[in-house]
Amino acid sequence: MSNIPENLKYAESHEWVHDEGDGTVTVGISDHAQELLGDLVFVELPETGAKLKAGDESAVVESVKAASDVYSPVDGEVIETNELLADSPEAINEAPYDNWIFKLKLSNPVQLDELLDAAAYASLVKAEEH
Amino acid sequence: MPFVPHTEEELWQMLDVIGVDSIEQLFDEIPGELRCGELQGLGPGLWEQEISRLMQGKARQDGQPLCFIGAGAYDHHIPAAVWQLASRGEYYTAYTPYQAEASQGTLQLLYEYQSMMTELMDMDVSNASLYDGASALAEAVLMAVRANRKSRSRRILVPANLHPHYRATVQTLVKNQGIELVEIPYDRSTGQTDLQALVQHTGQDLAALVVPQPNFFGVLENVDALTEWARANAALSIAVVNPLAMAVLRPPGEWGKQGADICCGDGQPLGAPLSSGGPYFGFLCSKQTLVRQMPGRIIGRTVDLDGKEGFALTLQAREQHIRRSKATSNICTNQGLMVTAATIHMSLIGADGLIRIAGRCHSNLQLLVEKLTSLDEIEPLFSGPVFHETVLRLPLEPQRVLRTLAAHNILGGYNLAKHYPELGNALLVCATENHNQGDMDKYRLKMEQVLTSRRQGACATMAKFD
């Protein structure tokens, strides 16, 4: 069973969102997602300044056997990307919740309420495993 | 039964294991209405001697003319060892190296190919080949559109002196993706891309500029100015080059201050016979930063479980079998066997050999031009420097001249009338190391006869003599 921290929100497409409380959020992919992908070999980061809508393709995580889009969980502008991942994509495999992918400035904060909480995400993962 | 090894007895044994009475029964899921009767018009199978006679007859029909046509396909000497090796069953009948452990021969060879091409082009990375030069340019254009994040437009500047068939192919392959090809005219006196015309696009949002070297007229471009212009205008530069010429001309990696971004072309001069236009192979190289935008197979060196070096397909997540509708291209099979030949070809000939071949091509062209322009009213059309191909102005329609020469078993060049009517009586001629003095003298003599008989008003009937 994969690790699903309580303090985060989740998208159905397996991104996690951390509300920084100052109108910005941090986004990464869940433990379950990195497990499915296997050893990551590359992360394509979004451009800083890009304006994203919820559901937009924002980044790509790539393993030897798969490549998967990372969708923006909410509307917002990319204010920072995790440059560490350019050289060490495996950091996501090692610690998916420490190694975020990008930070967004929210343009529509109420969208956070529409995301899944840890319990709801856990049941989604469980359903997928069957 | 040709190529089917089963004996009658085995057939019955196998049907018995399956539990059916006949082969017919194995097709019982196919609705009867879909079954076709005997195929019409195919005739009975031929045995090897019969098909050999048939093909020998066809081959004889096409003869072995003395050929001065280039225009994208060049008659070079191919070392005997090249196709003896490339035709080995282990190369000829293997497939894409999906099982790396059972394909180390092909994989290592492709890694060596990538190494040779990046050396020849002075670029960082090469893929393991595309179909041909024209389709490789289309892939390069798509790659540039994906890679150029500074550009929102999907506009590509393409010079009019690029091979017309390349322009047509690119148009076919990219037009459905909303990519616009904008034509840049050439300078009528030099034959080079018209820099003045290019300047009109300064400041526009462009994805890339295509830079041929040499161009379709055989003329060498001012590659530094073109590459720098592209960079100044945030457009990527795509070089389209003849790989043999790159042994002696500055390669795309050295163009301008930072080199071209992408380079491509046709690998035919490296070991592929003319063979009516194919199979050849397309090559594609780029800067390291663009490697993930590259289409096609790429081979990497790695290690095995015991730490021993080996080779494998890598960066496969770009490709259609993983990325499906988001792949960099739909390409799957490439031109592996032609690359096998090219790699062996480059190994046998080496850099010095390629330099001497390129030098002989160049000096033979000079000689040919000298001989032909010694005739009245034949002169070079452009003033720009050339490699092994050039455009001559003739005093009469090239079509008539070529027909008469062909009747004497000389293919005198490529008529530019269809694609460049503005040039008048223009003929593109090519010489390679395969021509000798005697060949060129023969061409000159026949050309002289054509011109003389025209003056005597007898050109139309000349083909009947000889």
Add this chain to the structure above:
Amino acid sequence: MDELIPRTQTLIMLIFEHSKSGRRAQAQAPMADDGLSGIPDDLKRKRKPRLPEVSEMQAVRHYTRLSQKNFSIDTQFYPLGSCTMKYNPRACNTLAMLPGLINRHPLAPDSHSQGFLSTMYELQEILKEVTGMSAVSLAPMAGAQGEFAGIAMIRAYHDALGDTGRTEILVPDAAHGTNPATAVMCGYKAREIPSKADGDVDMDALEAALGPQTAGIMLTNPSTLGVFERRIKEIAGRVHEAGGLLYYDGANLNAILGRVRPGDMGFDVIHMNLHKTFSTPHGGGGPGAGPVGVSKRLQPFLPIPMVGTDGHDYHWLSEEQCPQSIGRLSAFAGNAGILLRAYVYAKMLGAEGMQRVADYSTLNANYMLKRLMDAGFTAAYPQRRATHEFIITLKNEARELGINAMDFAKRLLDYGIHAPTTYFPLLVPECFLIEPTETEAKESLDAFIDAMIKIREEARTDAKRVRGAPYTLPVRRLDDVRAARELDLRWQAEEEEERA
């Protein structure tokens, strides 16, 4: 996570490492350097490219030895599903290389091309007949380019009718990855249609997906699941009623050659993989050839060039004769040398030989399927006939023995058999797609089955050993993760010197 495996001292000799500066052993280039007197200095190359400097014998030895590290049809049974790895008759190669053909310039005039042009014309006619289509273009250089041409023609057809609202191409979920990639290259959205448990297309899902936005559907029949789509006529009817066209992916034409024709199934356009069905060489990954055939209504859009005849002489058909064509796909006329090989093969088979291709490839596949099932392996579609290929799933073995499809595949290599296609189609877990082809003798098929049984035995007693396979090849399993993370895509003189 696994640590990267350290590189040992067991270095592979690259051709560059046989090289010695200053070695001059070639007789393959002119002896003298004529220089470049007509070219300005600033255009000339200053630094020589570092290509190998080896003797002819060193090159021959190196590449002969490399070839020996390959599996190939000529040396091993190669039951790679969906790839039709059948024997490549040597006559095809020899006859395509006859001097008049191999030295023919692509732009040679018709006066020096009648032998070649007549061959291409006859091949067009042969392919029309075997597919039941009304016209054929030989222009596409590979299957994927044939797919591109096919979908581009569908688009040109709708565009010509002013029907621009059609934005979707339907693709079954089991389809080859080239299908959705092709749809996108033609400016379409690819929409997936699920398959049912018996392998056929889900008609309800198809019905729900069809609409005024449907440009067409891409189908392979037999499908990539190794079964014949029985309701094909009905599918064709439904798609046509919705205003869409049907595209046939010819990857599996070997299964029905001379038995069933795509044109009779209702398809509007098809591509053929001549390197599969018509036995031209796979060449370590090409060149292929992917001619396209079309029904009447798509005929004006076929890619150029094609070959026509006035009943006596043969000539090219190009822009002038085909103004509505989707255009050119290559600088010249496609992979002509491959087309010549396919022609020779077709002539050697004749009508009867073509049918035997379908018959015996189907016989071989059904025989293997039955024997594997009898030995306790699990068929993905046990209630269905195999076509020329079939799928087994090794999910039970994976669960019970801890040996997955990749482990079986790698161990088969130790038994001198090339592995079948693994993990494709994506929707069958732990799968093998097995295609024996008609040219394999019963002995090869039996050897494969014996090997599978033996590997399963080994797994029961020593699973670790199977998971470590292969042992008998030039390398063991390679580190793909390292290959992708630490990109080493070319030999670099400086780095090699550092390593040494």
